[in-house]
Amino acid sequence: MTDLTRLTAAELAAKIHAREVTSAEVTRAHLDRIAEADGRVHAFLHVDTEGALAAAREVDAGLEAGHAPASPLAGVPLALKDVLTTEGIPTTCGSKTLENWLPPYDSTVTRRLREAGIVILGKTNMDEFAMGSSTENSAYGPTRNPWDHERIPGGSGGGSSASLAAFEAPLAIGTDTGGSIRQPGAVTGTVGVKPTYGGVSRYGLVAFSSSLDQAGPCARTVTDAALLHEVIGGHDPLDSTSIDAPVPPVVAAAREGARGDLSGVRVGVVQEFAGEGYQPGVLRSFQAAVEQLRELGAEVVEVSCPNFAYALPAYYLIAPSECSSNLARFDAMRYGLRVADDGEHGAEEVMSLSREAGFGAEVKRRIMLGTYALSSGYYDAYYGSAQKVRTLITRDFTAAFERVDVLVSPTTPTTAFKIGERVDDPLAMYLADLCTIPANLAGNPAMSVPSGLSDEDGLPVGLQIMAPTLADDRLYRVGAAYEVARDAAAGGSLVHQVPELEAAK
Amino acid sequence: MTAVAELMDYAEVIERFDPVLGLEVHVELSTNTKMFCGCANVFGGEPNTHVCPTCLGLPGALPVMNGKAVESAIRIGLALNCEIAQWCRFARKNYFYPDMPKNFQTSQYDEPIAFDGYLDVPLDDGEVVRVEIERAHMEEDTGKSLHVGGATGRIHGAEHSLLDYNRAGVPLIEIVTKPITGAGERAPEIARAYVTALRDLLRAMDVSDVRMDQGSLRCDANVSLMPKGTSEFGTRTETKNVNSLRSVERAVRYEMARHGAVLAGGGTIRQETRHFQESDGTTAPGRTKETAEDYRYFPEPDLVPVAPSREWVEELRGTLPEPPWERRKRIQEEWGLTGEELRDLVNTGAADLVAATVDAGAEPGDARSWWVQFLTQQANAREVELADLPITPAQVARVIELVKSGELTNKLAREVVQGVLAGEGEPDEVVETRGLKVVSDDTALLTAVDEALAAQPDVAEKIRGGKVQAAGAIVGAVMKATKGQADAKRVRELILERVGA
Structure with missing residues (x-):
């Protein structure tokens, strides 16, 4: 029997729906793999063995009874980032504050996954409240990159990306506020997509920065990501910022792209995302990818987006400002960690001491930054200016998309760095999101697709593709065309080159 | 605790100072559901039974605007002769307090839905004063805290506190006046008359229960004094916990006398929040804060802007009822009442009820006599406002009709009304179940x-x-x-x- 964990989601779905294997067998295979691998990788914070098997058996029973599958992915297992609420299943956001919190409700993404018959294996590790680029800020310990266990799997969604690269799950959900889907995808050799802001409901996504957060699909192939995108996307009346428009035809676009013809597609290379601070191997991989796109028929031009240079500082005002308010609710009054409730301390002291004990250093740093930036007398200089930069970045995108259909850049300036390497240098850590942040600020969609291994360290590199708002389908067309061409040239999918557990350093 | 404040004789206050008033009125809208979620918007209920992830501020939950609340806000703005914003947003007002589930209040801030209006307020002697309205904006209410133990019933000194979030997220409209100057000795009366006129207007519009005793209408009174002949406003105090129309007048008068004494004694007024105490008509300082509160307002990213079309605004303008004072003027003429008779009707709160009873088919004389005599006695006995009796003008009109047709005597009619007040149903049902038909065989x-x-x-x-x-x-x-x-x-x-x- 083939190793079920090595198959794509589309292949697994085909086998399950054809009754060649059961969803329960597929689920069991992944649970076994988690049991085998996760002691080293630590992608999961919670594995819902019973719930997953029950969901799988329900899918099998439906198929057995002759019902059509609930979705093209019915029966396929998935790893869910621990920032999306799951009724009755712990949701910690990687924080001590929410240790043992059992949400009384499902997020809309969770509900849509369940309705689609997708089997939720468990909840994946993340930087606390999605603040970080390495998953080292999790209160429950770091996740290790399956390519090299001494290195980070990216962040904040390192658990989701690592679960894919370790073959613990064929699908995962991430959330991307400044790059938390794409950068982990890049450093683990997997695919990650941040949809158009408002394309996937945020209801039940525990907010870090409301105007930037966006949930999206993570997978090992572009087509799998597209299939998942169509399950979770679409209007939700419970989220006021959800877009009331049909989900862009991303699956059809991926299929079209897979035919390998990009003639007539104009690709813009963002000039600003190169040079100092970029690892040479990353830039060489990027150049090769651009060349491959040209060979597929795309017309490649250089595009300047001068205001992208201000994206990082603007982000580090807007995101902390919103998070300082969003995280105010963790006050120990109704749920979550509560300390010093000994009859000696008043409510304000309990709040203060619980927050002191419950939040990690990076979360506190950002709450302080945001509180300061919103303070009376500083608002205009900080939050106000950052919002102006946001407008300028949106204008850069608008101008660029008048000339080209998609923009490309490296996803992140370097390959996976070593665990511990940047923990004491927040600014170095923040640079990991240099290329991904503009799409969050402007709200347009972006994807990271593997572009091979960096020649100097043999670690995965990601190609970032960015499209205009609501043109998510373009990402999939270009991404799928590139993926097929790269895999053909390299003789197989990049992620299959990941070392076996015991061989990994 | 605190020494009894020195008060200046009221006549002397008026002789030496000009008062400046600013009134902030919070109105709970009587929408079916809360401002940002689908929970029932009802007064009371078992604690924490009208709650959901959104109004409890649970992680991940999001707000969705109540369209009916926006509609009510626009109608209130129009009734107050305000401009209606073409485009406006909500903001977050950040501060920590246990009865506020998110530790920020979702409220409009610098972009109110309605602004620059006025309300013409009739005083007891018939004079009409125009009060300028600065803004009317939408916000959500907080939960309720019950502080147990301790002397003051406030959080400081309490042994523990109980929290009820049924009220959290109830839609509120805050209506803020521009500074009211030139009121002179009538300032306390104007304050009461303004809140009265506003209450009557909102009741006629059917947008709120406007029950001060239940907190669905709350008034904060800002008062300052400036020496006669000067034009620079003095330091103001904001008095909260003013729970009746009479208290509005008493609170303003008390603060004027207190400010007068402090200023005349060479002291300065501290800008602070004070609490009105119904029992003795005084005000007491709230907790003084060492630092000014910084609410760190910023636009609410979880909601989209409100951009009411002009067509909709005009459509809503067409739904406004005849303003109560205009209706009163009309009924005075139609019924041939003297000014004094009308004032009695208004002061007992009966005027609008009588008018509505007449609209339902009763003779004005009969309608007046029922509301002013028997029903006023019933209201007094129950210690509620006349309008809060559980009987409608239409039901009163039906009872009058039954008397007219000879089916009830006046004595039986009063029994029928008692039955309606006791919740036994419509007048005809009470007649039936209590067997109150006149024996005419x-x-x-x-x-x-x-x-x-x-x-x-x-x-x-x-x-x-x-x-x-x-x-x-x-x-x-x-x-x-x-x-x-x-x-x-x-x-x-x-x-x-x-x-x-």
Whole structure:
């Protein structure tokens, strides 16, 4: 029997729906793999063995009874980032504050996954409240990159990306506020997509920065990501910022792209995302990818987006400002960690001491930054200016998309760095999101697709593709065309080159 | 705790100072659901039963705007002669307090839905004062805290606190006046008259219960004094916990007298929040803060802007009812009331109810007499406002109709009204279930009359001899026998007919 964990989601779905294997067998295979691998990788914070098997058996029973599958992915297992609420299943956001919190409700993404018959294996590790680029800020310990266990799997969604690269799950959900889907995808050799802001409901996504957060699909192939995108996307009346428009035809676009013809597609290379601070191997991989796109028929031009240079500082005002308010609710009054409730301390002291004990250093740093930036007398200089930069970045995108259909850049300036390497240098850590942040600020969609291994360290590199708002389908067309061409040239999918557990350093 | 404040004689305050008022009124809208979620918007209920992830501020939950609340906000803005914003947003007002689930209040800030309006306020003597409105904005209410233990009922010194989030997320409109200057000695009266006029207007619009006793209408009174002849506003205090119309007037008057004494003594007024104390009509300082509160307002990213189309705004303008004071002017003319009669009606809170009863088909005289006499007694006995009695003008009009048609006597009619007030249903149902129909069958009555006459032959003889007033005794006996359900006038006629007088 083939190793079920090595198959794509589309292949697994085909086998399950054809009754060649059961969803329960597929689920069991992944649970076994988690049991085998996760002691080293630590992608999961919670594995819902019973719930997953029950969901799988329900899918099998439906198929057995002759019902059509609930979705093209019915029966396929998935790893869910621990920032999306799951009724009755712990949701910690990687924080001590929410240790043992059992949400009384499902997020809309969770509900849509369940309705689609997708089997939720468990909840994946993340930087606390999605603040970080390495998953080292999790209160429950770091996740290790399956390519090299001494290195980070990216962040904040390192658990989701690592679960894919370790073959613990064929699908995962991430959330991307400044790059938390794409950068982990890049450093683990997997695919990650941040949809158009408002394309996937945020209801039940525990907010870090409301105007930037966006949930999206993570997978090992572009087509799998597209299939998942169509399950979770679409209007939700419970989220006021959800877009009331049909989900862009991303699956059809991926299929079209897979035919390998990009003639007539104009690709813009963002000039600003190169040079100092970029690892040479990353830039060489990027150049090769651009060349491959040209060979597929795309017309490649250089595009300047001068205001992208201000994206990082603007982000580090807007995101902390919103998070300082969003995280105010963790006050120990109704749920979550509560300390010093000994009859000696008043409510304000309990709040203060619980927050002191419950939040990690990076979360506190950002709450302080945001509180300061919103303070009376500083608002205009900080939050106000950052919002102006946001407008300028949106204008850069608008101008660029008048000339080209998609923009490309490296996803992140370097390959996976070593665990511990940047923990004491927040600014170095923040640079990991240099290329991904503009799409969050402007709200347009972006994807990271593997572009091979960096020649100097043999670690995965990601190609970032960015499209205009609501043109998510373009990402999939270009991404799928590139993926097929790269895999053909390299003789197989990049992620299959990941070392076996015991061989990994 | 605190020393009794020195007060200046009110006449002296007026002689030496000009008062400046600013009134902030919070109105809870009577929408079916809360401002940002689908929970029921009802007063009371078992604690924490009208709650959901959104109004509890649970992680991940998001707000969705209540369209009906926006509609009410626009209608209120229009009724207050305001401009309606073309485009406006909500903001977050950040501060920590246990009864606020998210530790920020979702409220409009620098972009109110309605602004720059006015309200013409009639005073007791008929004079009309125009109060300028600065803004009316939307926000959500907080939960309620009950502090247990400690002397003050406030959080400081309490042993523990209980929290009820049923009220959290209830839609509120905050209506803020521009500074009211030039009021002079009538400042306290103007404050009360403004809140009264606003309450009557909102009640006529059917957008709120406007019950000050239940907190669905709350008034914060800002008061400052400036020495006569100067134009720079003095430091103000903001008095909260003002829970009745009368308290509005008392609180303003008290603060004016207190400010006067402090300023005349060479002191300065501290800008602070004070709490009105119903028991003795004084105000007490709230907790003084060492630092000014910084609410770190910023636009609410979880909501989209509100951009009401001009067509919709005009459509809503068409739904505004006749303003209460205009209706009063009209009924005064139509019913030929003197100014004093109208004022009595208004002061007892009966004017609008009488008008509505007339609109429902009753004669003005009957309608007035029911509301001003019997129903006012009932309201007083229950210690509620007349308008809060559980009877509608339409029901009163039906009772009047039943009396007119002879189906009820006045005495029976009062019983019917008692039944309605007791929650026994519509007037006709009460008549039915309590068996209160007038006995108008002469055969049954004649039997009763004959029996009564036979029982008192001496009285019958007296009547026959021409002493018609003696019939009263027989009438009484018949009424007793019929348990009061007979028409006394008809009984009398039958008695005289029977004795052949």
